[in-house]
Amino acid sequence: MKTNVLQDTQRILNLIAKRDLDDDEKKQLIDETVENFNSYINPGFLKYRKSFSSDYVAVEWADNGSTFTCVKGIEYIDCLGGYGIYNVGHRHPKVLKAVTDQLQRQALHSQELLDPLRGYLAKILAELTPGNLKYAFFTNSGTESVEGALKMAMLATGRRTIVAAVGGFHGKSLGALSGTSKAVFRKAFIPSLLNMRHIPFNDLNALEQTLSCLQFTGDDAAAVLLEPILGEGGIIVPNDDYFPGVRRLCDKYGVLLIADEVQTGMGRTGKMFCIEHWDVEPDIICLGKAFGGGIMPAGAFIGSEKLWAPIFNNPFLHTTTFGGNPLACAAAIATINVLLEERLCERAKTMGDLFLNKLKLTIKPYTPHIVIDARGKGLMLALEFADTDIGFRISKGLFREKILVAGTLVNAKTIRIEPPLTITLEQINNVINALNKVLKEIASEMKPQLTNELMNKIIPLNIFQHTVLSRQL
Ligand SMILES: *Cc1c(COP(=O)(O)O)cnc(C)c1O
Numbered sequence: 222m223k224t225n226v227l228q229d230t231q232r233i234l235n236l237i238a239k240r241d242l243d244d245d246e247k248k249q250l251i252d253e254t255v256e257n258f259n260s261y262i263n264p265g266f267l268k269y270r271k272s273f274s275s276d277y278v279a280v281e282w283a284d285n286g287s288t289f290t291c292v293k294g295i296e297y298i299d300c301l302g303g304y305g306i307y308n309v310g311h312r313h314p315k316v317l318k319a320v321t322d323q324l325q326r327q328a329l330h331s332q333e334l335l336d337p338l339r340g341y342l343a344k345i346l347a348e349l350t351p352g353n354l355k356y357a358f359f360t361n362s363g364t365e366s367v368e369g370a371l372k373m374a375m376l377a378t379g380r381r382t383i384v385a386a387v388g389g390f391h392g393k394s395l396g397a398l399s400g401t402s403k404a405v406f407r408k409a410f411i412p413s414l415l416n417m418r419h420i421p422f423n424d425l426n427a428l429e430q431t432l433s434c435l436q437f438t439g440d441d442a443a444a445v446l447l448e449p450i451l452g453e454g455g456i457i458v459p460n461d462d463y464f465p466g467v468r469r470l471c472d473k474y475g476v477l478l479i480a481d482e483v484q485t486g487m488g489r490t491g492k493m494f495c496i497e498h499w500d501v502e503p504d505i506i507c508l509g510k511a512f513g514g515g516i517m518p519a520g521a522f523i524g525s526e527k528l529w530a531p532i533f534n535n536p537f538l539h540t541t542t543f544g545g546n547p548l549a550c551a552a553a554i555a556t557i558n559v560l561l562e563e564r565l566c567e568r569a570k571t572m573g574d575l576f577l578n579k580l581k582l583t584i585k586p587y588t589p590h591i592v593i594d595a596r597g598k599g600l601m602l603a604l605e606f607a608d609t610d611i612g613f614r615i616s617k618g619l620f621r622e623k624i625l626v627a628g629t630l631v632n633a634k635t636i637r638i639e640p641p642l643t644i645t646l647e648q649i650n651n652v653i654n655a656l657n658k659v660l661k662e663i664a665s666e667m668k669p670q671l672t673n674e675l676m677n678k679i680i681p682l683n684i685f686q687h688t689v690l691s692r693q694l
Contacts, residue, residue: 247292254280271617272625279620284311287641287648289625297620298648301627302639305452305484305601308511308569309559310643316514319555320548329546338550345557346523349493352502356529359545360520363483363509364392367446369539370505370522371396371415374444374477376531376538382435383415384476385446386422388454391481400446400481402454416440422451423459425466432474444477444504445470449495452484455635456596456603464499471504477528483509483520484601488560488642491570491599498598504528514556515641519549565642569599572644577602579653580638587660591667602638609634611663618659624652 236242242250255278258266272279272291279291287310289297299307309316323338330336343357358373360366375381383400385391391400398407399415407414418435420427428445435442445467451457471478480503485495487508492498494506505524513519532538543549560566580595580602588594594605606612612634616626627637640648 242292250282250292251278251280254278271613271620274617286310287644295623297623297625298640298644298651299625300619300638300640300644300652301625302641303510303515304627304637305489305510305639306513307515307641308487308489309514309556309563309565310641311515313514313516313555313559313643315559316516316552316555319551320516323547323551327547329543329548332542336545336547336550338547338554339545342521342545342550342553345554346521349557350506350523351494351497353525354502354504354506354523355526357521357523358539359549360509360522360541361518361543361549362392362520363481363507364394364397365541365544366483366507366509366520366522367391367397367400367479367481368394370479370481370507370524371400371444371446372539373505373522373524373528373532374479377528378441378443378475378477380441380443380476381416382418382440382442383444383446384418384420384428384431384435384442386448386451386454387419388422388451388457389419389446389448389481390451390453391446391448391483418442422447422454422457423463425463425470428467428470432470432476436474442474442476444479446479446481448481448483449485449498450490450598450601452601452637455605456601456637458596458598461499464496464501468501468503477504479503479505479507481507483507484639487511487556488566488569489599489601489639491566491573493560493566495598512556513549513552514559517549517552519553520544521553560642563643569642572642572646572649573597573599573602575646576600576638576644576649576652579649580604580656583653583656583660587664591660591664597638600638600640600642600644603635604638605635612636614663615656615659618662619652619655622655622659624655 267273281289282292283290287299289299299311339359346357347355358369360369371383385400385402387402389400389402391397393401393406395410395413396415398410399417401407402419418431420431432442447467449464468478480496482494482496487493489511490498496503505522505528507522509520512521577595577597584592584595584604590607591611592604592606597603606615616636619626627639
């Protein structure tokens with residue numbers, strides 16, 4: 222063992238216990254964090270994070286409501302929402318109280334005595350979820366929820382093939398990764414992945430053809446695994462007839478429907494579960510992200526009695542040590558309480574509609590040469606840009622304006638806007654003003670380049686469009 226570990230741990234414990242850091246401590250913390258990321262986590266992150274550049278380094282230290290605060294005390298409006306963790310806001314007092322109350326008494330469970338909170342939470346979920354979903358298994362993450370759901374589907378049907386969508390994201394453990402669609406994440410592991418068929422999203426013909434081919438060849442599908450709205454895939458909202466059609470086809474071919482609501486669930490899109498927009502009852506719902514109220518890592522998958530039957534006799538067929546622990550259950554129960562009491566599903570719809578309208582008005586002068594589209598449902602929103610470079614510049618510009626959005630160099634063509642459902646009108650207006658400012662800057666930087674393109678391409682095609690565009694520039 223290196224000799225300074227004891228000292229180091231004590232120094233960091235003292236830091237954690239501190240309310241306020243002095244200037245030297247702040248500087249040291251920032252420098253050490255950069256160095257630690259560089260030498261002990263992955264230097265690659267420093268290249269991709271817009272919170273790290275030659276101009277500034279933002280090291281997070283605290284969060285509250287709809288904001289993060291960095292070590293230097295600068296407050297950022299959180300429109301990234303941890304990719305959908307913070308539906309009830311950051312450290313909602315009621316969730317925080319439930320978790321600290323529980324922590325004062327007991328943190329984790331014995332693994333042998335019956336733990337009461339797990340039972341209460343399972344019953345609450347049976348009440349809350351659509352249709353005859355009844356039994357719950359608790360996990361520590363969305364990935365684990367998907368993983369477990371896939372195993373349950375295979376056990377219940379005795380089939381092995383899973384159908385998922387191109388553009389879908391379900392996590393990165395080998396089972397969940399099978400459902401995830403991007404080559405960059407899957408390619409190196411393909412021989413170890415499940416039997417998969419990825420089909421275009423929002424295309425019922427493709428689904429019908431695939432299910433019928435699989436039946437013909439004897440590779441029958443166990444389950445269709447879908448996000449109600451593609452999150453990672455760029456906030457793709459399906460047609461209203463898609464999920465009712467998916468349900469019908471699943472029934473026709475005896476296939477289970479797994480709704481991956483890890484990101485869309487817990488009120489994000491204006492209903493407790495997104496699939497309820499289309500009155501569809503899935504066979505399994507996967508939860509994660511916001512399920513733990515932005516305070517505890519927590520996930521779950523919930524299925525019908527028929528699905529659970531294979532594990533009634535052997536509940537040890539699928540287990541986890543930490544899943545469903547008392548702290549996570551306390552957080553989830555408080556989260557559901559807050560979502561209902563503060564009517565946050567309804568709020569996601571009204572604030573989402575308002576936010577989307579403002580986004581659409583803001584981008585209008587910059588469409589389609591800079592911004593292609595603003596879209597979404599509830600407070601699961603996105604802006605799509607003409608190319609990834611513009612997307613990255615916009616998210617970087619917004620960051621400078623103290624607004625955090627989800628856009629990286631890897632997938633910056635679409636940036637996601639997923640603030641806490643508690644976001645205020647004033648904060649939405651701040652975001653819109655900042656977006657306006659950044660768009661204006663980028664348009665003026667791009668003017669020479671655009672004018673050339675317009676001269677070359679647009680004028681011969683459409684004189685009217687050119688006049689409109691140049692006026693807007
Ligand atoms: C984030 C996400 C997951 C994976 O959840 P983790 O908590 O990162 O394991 C799975 N499915 C969807 C739809 C997600 O958005």
